[in-house]
Amino acid sequence: NEVADLFKQLNLVGPGPQKKKKGGAGLKVPKGTRDYDPFQMAIREHVFDTIKACFKRHGAETIETPVFELKETLTGKYGEDSKLIYDLADQGGEMLSLRYDLTVPFARYVAMNKVQQIKRYHIARVYRRDQPAMNRGRYREFYQCDYDVAGEYAPMVPDAECVRIVSEILGALDLGDFTIKVNHRALLDGIFEVCGVPEEKFRPICSAVDKLDKMSWEDVKKEMTEEKGLDEASADKIGSIVQQAGGRDLIEKLKNDAEIMGNARAKEGVESMAKLWDFLEAFNCEKVTSFDLSLARGLDYYTGIIYEAVLNGAHVGSVAGGGRYDGLVGMFAKGGKKVPCVGVSIGIERIFSIIEEREKKKSNKVNRTTHTEVMVISGQKGLTVERMKVCSLLWDAGIKTEMSYKDNPKFLNQFQYCEQKGIPYAVIVATDELEKGIVKVRDMQAEEKTETEVQRAELVAKLKELLGKQ
Amino acid sequence: NEVADLFKQLNLVGPGPQKKKKGGAGLKVPKGTRDYDPFQMAIREHVFDTIKACFKRHGAETIETPVFELKETLTGKYGEDSKLIYDLADQGGEMLSLRYDLTVPFARYVAMNKVQQIKRYHIARVYRRDQPAMNRGRYREFYQCDYDVAGEYAPMVPDAECVRIVSEILGALDLGDFTIKVNHRALLDGIFEVCGVPEEKFRPICSAVDKLDKMSWEDVKKEMTEEKGLDEASADKIGSIVQQAGGRDLIEKLKNDAEIMGNARAKEGVESMAKLWDFLEAFNCEKVTSFDLSLARGLDYYTGIIYEAVLNGAHVGSVAGGGRYDGLVGMFAKGGKKVPCVGVSIGIERIFSIIEEREKKKSNKVNRTTHTEVMVISGQKGLTVERMKVCSLLWDAGIKTEMSYKDNPKFLNQFQYCEQKGIPYAVIVATDELEKGIVKVRDMQAEEKTETEVQRAELVAKLKELLGKQ
Numbered sequence: 001n002e003v004a005d006l007f008k009q010l011n012l013v014g015p016g017p018q019k020k021k022k023g024g025a026g027l028k029v030p031k032g033t034r035d036y037d038p039f040q041m042a043i044r045e046h047v048f049d050t051i052k053a054c055f056k057r058h059g060a061e062t063i064e065t066p067v068f069e070l071k072e073t074l075t076g077k078y079g080e081d082s083k084l085i086y087d088l089a090d091q092g093g094e095m096l097s098l099r100y101d102l103t104v105p106f107a108r109y110v111a112m113n114k115v116q117q118i119k120r121y122h123i124a125r126v127y128r129r130d131q132p133a134m135n136r137g138r139y140r141e142f143y144q145c146d147y148d149v150a151g152e153y154a155p156m157v158p159d160a161e162c163v164r165i166v167s168e169i170l171g172a173l174d175l176g177d178f179t180i181k182v183n184h185r186a187l188l189d190g191i192f193e194v195c196g197v198p199e200e201k202f203r204p205i206c207s208a209v210d211k212l213d214k215m216s217w218e219d220v221k222k223e224m225t226e227e228k229g230l231d232e233a234s235a236d237k238i239g240s241i242v243q244q245a246g247g248r249d250l251i252e253k254l255k256n257d258a259e260i261m262g263n264a265r266a267k268e269g270v271e272s273m274a275k276l277w278d279f280l281e282a283f284n285c286e287k288v289t290s291f292d293l294s295l296a297r298g299l300d301y302y303t304g305i306i307y308e309a310v311l312n313g314a315h316v317g318s319v320a321g322g323g324r325y326d327g328l329v330g331m332f333a334k335g336g337k338k339v340p341c342v343g344v345s346i347g348i349e350r351i352f353s354i355i356e357e358r359e360k361k362k363s364n365k366v367n368r369t370t371h372t373e374v375m376v377i378s379g380q381k382g383l384t385v386e387r388m389k390v391c392s393l394l395w396d397a398g399i400k401t402e403m404s405y406k407d408n409p410k411f412l413n414q415f416q417y418c419e420q421k422g423i424p425y426a427v428i429v430a431t432d433e434l435e436k437g438i439v440k441v442r443d444m445q446a447e448e449k450t451e452t453e454v455q456r457a458e459l460v461a462k463l464k465e466l467l468g469k470q
Numbered sequence: 471n472e473v474a475d476l477f478k479q480l481n482l483v484g485p486g487p488q489k490k491k492k493g494g495a496g497l498k499v500p501k502g503t504r505d506y507d508p509f510q511m512a513i514r515e516h517v518f519d520t521i522k523a524c525f526k527r528h529g530a531e532t533i534e535t536p537v538f539e540l541k542e543t544l545t546g547k548y549g550e551d552s553k554l555i556y557d558l559a560d561q562g563g564e565m566l567s568l569r570y571d572l573t574v575p576f577a578r579y580v581a582m583n584k585v586q587q588i589k590r591y592h593i594a595r596v597y598r599r600d601q602p603a604m605n606r607g608r609y610r611e612f613y614q615c616d617y618d619v620a621g622e623y624a625p626m627v628p629d630a631e632c633v634r635i636v637s638e639i640l641g642a643l644d645l646g647d648f649t650i651k652v653n654h655r656a657l658l659d660g661i662f663e664v665c666g667v668p669e670e671k672f673r674p675i676c677s678a679v680d681k682l683d684k685m686s687w688e689d690v691k692k693e694m695t696e697e698k699g700l701d702e703a704s705a706d707k708i709g710s711i712v713q714q715a716g717g718r719d720l721i722e723k724l725k726n727d728a729e730i731m732g733n734a735r736a737k738e739g740v741e742s743m744a745k746l747w748d749f750l751e752a753f754n755c756e757k758v759t760s761f762d763l764s765l766a767r768g769l770d771y772y773t774g775i776i777y778e779a780v781l782n783g784a785h786v787g788s789v790a791g792g793g794r795y796d797g798l799v800g801m802f803a804k805g806g807k808k809v810p811c812v813g814v815s816i817g818i819e820r821i822f823s824i825i826e827e828r829e830k831k832k833s834n835k836v837n838r839t840t841h842t843e844v845m846v847i848s849g850q851k852g853l854t855v856e857r858m859k860v861c862s863l864l865w866d867a868g869i870k871t872e873m874s875y876k877d878n879p880k881f882l883n884q885f886q887y888c889e890q891k892g893i894p895y896a897v898i899v900a901t902d903e904l905e906k907g908i909v910k911v912r913d914m915q916a917e918e919k920t921e922t923e924v925q926r927a928e929l930v931a932k933l934k935e936l937l938g939k940q
Contacts, residue, residue, distance in 0.1 A: 027578060027581055029539070031563060033538070035535050035582075036534040037533060041533060045532075057869075057870045058870075059870065059871070059872035061508035062511045063507060063508060064514075067537060068500055069500065086559075088556060088568075089558060090559070091556070093501060094500055098558075112497035112498070112499075113505070113507070151875070153876060154854065154875060157854065158875050164865070282856075282859050283858055283861070369531045370526070371529075384627065386752075388630075392752060392754045395527055400527045405619070
């Protein structure tokens, strides 16, 4: 699997600028952060543009919130992970913290502005004082890329669209085969109830189940019984149920299970999954979806459907995740109306690492960091002003144009620059031709390095034709 | 002047969400910050896209740096404004501060990565614990939008391109007439020398001169003599020189002034301005440029050309500014090579406020916050899955499509949604037509609300034709 290979290499290669951290005069960036160089930014821009295009195709709006929130806004939302929140110094005034994710600021935004309905995406950086593992793409400052729908709607309709969106994005980014795992928190709770788990142990047992993608059942069972004090019979019964995955077949099997359907929460979960499956078929994305009863997700605030996407055969962890959280806005809107929400977050940093390695491997390809279409080249010394006039003409026409900033650049160096940067056309300015009102155009990608004489008055039209512009 | 009118209104109107600050359950955002709602974000995106298109037209790359830097990176770069820097709390580990601008992180990046040449733009938020004046668009968290060229080049060549870039951007944003003021720090220093200002008073006197756009000469002179201890004769001589502005004519006048040209620094400045003017003419932007001897700029680190752009007749302050700073990278690169730099920063927050007010005034226009092209509408109850299938078909074809998330949305409400959101086409799904393999398409912008029957197999082609897509 190519993607898995690429990711393995990440451990060795690591992203660009970090290697130079102890470069110039012992300068460095804060622990767990990095600069992005133009090559990394070009890839990042491509990935963001692909993702944004999908969000826009689904009619999503976008919002922005401050990078820091009042400390109290974040308090009590992240459980024991709260210790990873960055606080600002007390410089007189409010107590502030850097945002830890985009979901809590979104819920605060919805509650504060009394929004009843919104479908929004938000792409921005968040901050966690975690132990960084930069060679595996885990930073203290990283992008999140969230899509959420808030509002009272028909059951599972926006929930199904979230699956479709993940499927469109992972497909468009050309990451190979993927699986979107789905499960339902109410169903899990119902199963725990059926298996005799006491209510106060639901969340700890849920978090043990969530480890089934990384640990064997034996180890998970040990955690349930030895660490979390569950009796062995209950644990075994859970194990026999949650290790199942499938699609419509699994839904039918559960529907025929009288014990499961006899529990109100489990019944609600199964019926919701059946409805979801109808919708996934209508959205033509059921083939990439797996109803996986071991999917549990860590966050406490999920109340319904939960999602997690993985790349098949690549052990890189999840590349998207999310779920329904109907209670979070209500935590802010004291006395106000509750606003149910569902959303997914694209694991953009992992995806970015994978694509960066893939592009680096294409050794015979120029990794373009600019969009320059034309380089205006000096044929002799002393033509700075003449080159400027040509640039000006081309900029006016919307043609992306550069020239050397030197007064007397070497002829060959200018062509070399075109090749390094992948600039497709060169316009050569020289004294003799200037007198005749002529410049020369060279196609840098052609096998034969021939030049065409063009009347200056026709230069814009000629270049637009070559560039396929109207 | 329309722009001036708009800006006056800003004092009354203020930006969106702040008005709701005391809305839901007493929630608020940190002092001096704000959320951006979808309307504001749509404008912001348009402005950013316009500016990025210009930077890319000139072949600029982009980089990103962390939102916080080691505190020591920022120390000693901002003079007395250092008190406005946000520090992070000491949670064990490094001492960190939020970035105060994008220039110092850029210089740190160039020094740390031993970059010899780069032309980069960077659009990102910066942080200042200033007294906010939100109704005048001054926030503690705000965007900067910087273009800088680092490297050893021919004199005034990248410097002239900065003027061209400001001219392209302000023109493209349709902000009315503008003037780009330019001056030269070496010339100012030379003038101070000629006028008998002692070297240690250069910066304080420079900062007094800089106030001539807001204060009368009498008040500036008072500051020079009473506050800053300059003798009256020197002050008067400065006044007679720096109150001049012009173009080629002023350059010629200075060239013929033996006293000015007898001073080495002033001579260097005048000759540089002459060269700049040649280049501005070649770049066809000398008409919007004013050589203004009173322009001084606050920051200490400028060493050559300085810029400031204003909107003519609108008293909104500067909308762009910058200059040459040849010493900043050297402050980081201890023992390393100095890298000369020149750059401009677009005053994006002011521009954004102006355009936001302008768009709000267009009352008969829908302010679109999405790009949705087609709304799939339910003609009867119970067609959720059918609508989903049509959406799926259109998404696959790259058509931006929405449907109501309700199971049984009211017919008229769905059309109302199209109108509110400015969605140009509706596709109506109804049982009768479904059986015949037909849907109806309505052009929402047409005077007459007629519908066209379309075979489902031809729907994508028909919509692409209507939307002008290939």
